[in-house]
Amino acid sequence: MTAVSAVIPTRNRPDLVARAVRSATAQTMTDLEIIVVVDGSDPVTEAALAAIAEPRLRVLVNPLPVGGGEARNVGVRAAHGEWIAFLDDDDEWLPAKLEHQLAEIAASAVDQPIAFCPIVVRGPDGDHAWRSRPTRPGEAASEYLFVRSSLRAGEGTVGTSTIVARRSLLMAVPFEPGLGRFQDADWILRAAAAGAVFVYCPRRLSIWTAPGQRASITAAHATDWRQAADWIGRRRGLVTARAYAAFLLVRVAALAAASGDRSAIRVLWREARRAGRPGVLDVVLFGARWIVPDGFRRRLRRRLAGVRLPLGQT
Known part of the structure; x- marks a missing residue:
C-alpha cells in the first residue's frame, strides 16, 4: 500500500496545477502517489498534466463539473494510500511537509x-x-476554527492544503457534495463529531495564495452572507454556543458588511444572542465591522497579517 495519496482538484488552471504537482513531486517523503482530479472536460489542463514526466501522477477527469468538495471525494475513492493529503491547485507544499506531518x-x-x-x-x-x-487541550474543533482570542490574522486557520488524514476517515466522512463555501470547516466539524482529533505541526509547510490572487472552483460562492448564516445554522449541533456566536458576529458579519447589507446587523446580533454565547472580542469586532472606516480596517489588517518574510524565505 502507498503511504500517502496527494489529492489535487483543478479546473481551467493548467499552469497553477502543474506548479502544485511539482511541489508534491519534490516531497522528501517519496512513498507517494499524486492524484489530480480535473473537474469537467478541460483539454488544456489535461495536456499540461500529460506533459509532466512523473510515474506517480494519476489524472482523473470528471465528465461533468461536480465542485471542489466532490472532486476531492473522487480522488479519495480512487486513492491507494493509507493517508490522504489535500492540495489546492493554486497552493504549494514545501519539500518536507509530509515528512514532518507524518x-x-x-x-x-x-x-x-x-x-x-x-x-x-x-x-x-x-x-x-x-x-x-x-x-489547546480539550478545545472543541469549532472553537479553534471560529473563536478569536486576539486580533492576529490566521489564528485558527486550518487550510485545506495543510490537512493530512486517514483515507478510512475520509471514506466514512466525505466532503459534502455541492457545498460552495466552508468546505474544509464543514468536513472538519463532521470529522471531529466522528472522533477525529487535531494534530498540530508547528512548522510552516504550505504556501497559500491569498484571495484576490486566484479564482478557484469554489470561490463563486464567497459573498452571500445569508448562505453562510444558513450553513452554520444547519451545523449548529456540531458547534459550541461560543463558536456559533463568534461565527455569526465575525465571519458572517464580514460578508454582510462587504455587500453593504446593513439589515444583517439586527439579524445576526439577535441570532447570536438567542442561540449562541458571544464573547467580548466578538462584540467588539462586530461593532467595528460597521463603524470603523474600511480604509483604517484595511491598514490594521495589513499590520496584523503576520510576520513579513524576506523574498524567497518560507
Missing part, C-alpha cells in the same frame, strides 16, 4: 488525526507567515 502523527499516537500546520500567505506584497497557534 512524524507528528506518529508521535501523537492519535488514531484518527486531522493533521495540519501553519501557512505562508502569498500575496501581491510578498509572503507573510500567519501566526496560527496550537490547539
Whole structure:
C-alpha cells in the first residue's frame, strides 16, 4: 500500500496545477502517489498534466463539473494510500511537509488525526507567515476554527492544503457534495463529531495564495452572507454556543458588511444572542465591522497579517 495519496482538484488552471504537482513531486517523503482530479472536460489542463514526466501522477477527469468538495471525494475513492493529503491547485507544499506531518502523527499516537500546520500567505506584497497557534487541550474543533482570542490574522486557520488524514476517515466522512463555501470547516466539524482529533505541526509547510490572487472552483460562492448564516445554522449541533456566536458576529458579519447589507446587523446580533454565547472580542469586532472606516480596517489588517518574510524565505 502507498503511504500517502496527494489529492489535487483543478479546473481551467493548467499552469497553477502543474506548479502544485511539482511541489508534491519534490516531497522528501517519496512513498507517494499524486492524484489530480480535473473537474469537467478541460483539454488544456489535461495536456499540461500529460506533459509532466512523473510515474506517480494519476489524472482523473470528471465528465461533468461536480465542485471542489466532490472532486476531492473522487480522488479519495480512487486513492491507494493509507493517508490522504489535500492540495489546492493554486497552493504549494514545501519539500518536507509530509515528512514532518507524518512524524507528528506518529508521535501523537492519535488514531484518527486531522493533521495540519501553519501557512505562508502569498500575496501581491510578498509572503507573510500567519501566526496560527496550537490547539489547546480539550478545545472543541469549532472553537479553534471560529473563536478569536486576539486580533492576529490566521489564528485558527486550518487550510485545506495543510490537512493530512486517514483515507478510512475520509471514506466514512466525505466532503459534502455541492457545498460552495466552508468546505474544509464543514468536513472538519463532521470529522471531529466522528472522533477525529487535531494534530498540530508547528512548522510552516504550505504556501497559500491569498484571495484576490486566484479564482478557484469554489470561490463563486464567497459573498452571500445569508448562505453562510444558513450553513452554520444547519451545523449548529456540531458547534459550541461560543463558536456559533463568534461565527455569526465575525465571519458572517464580514460578508454582510462587504455587500453593504446593513439589515444583517439586527439579524445576526439577535441570532447570536438567542442561540449562541458571544464573547467580548466578538462584540467588539462586530461593532467595528460597521463603524470603523474600511480604509483604517484595511491598514490594521495589513499590520496584523503576520510576520513579513524576506523574498524567497518560507
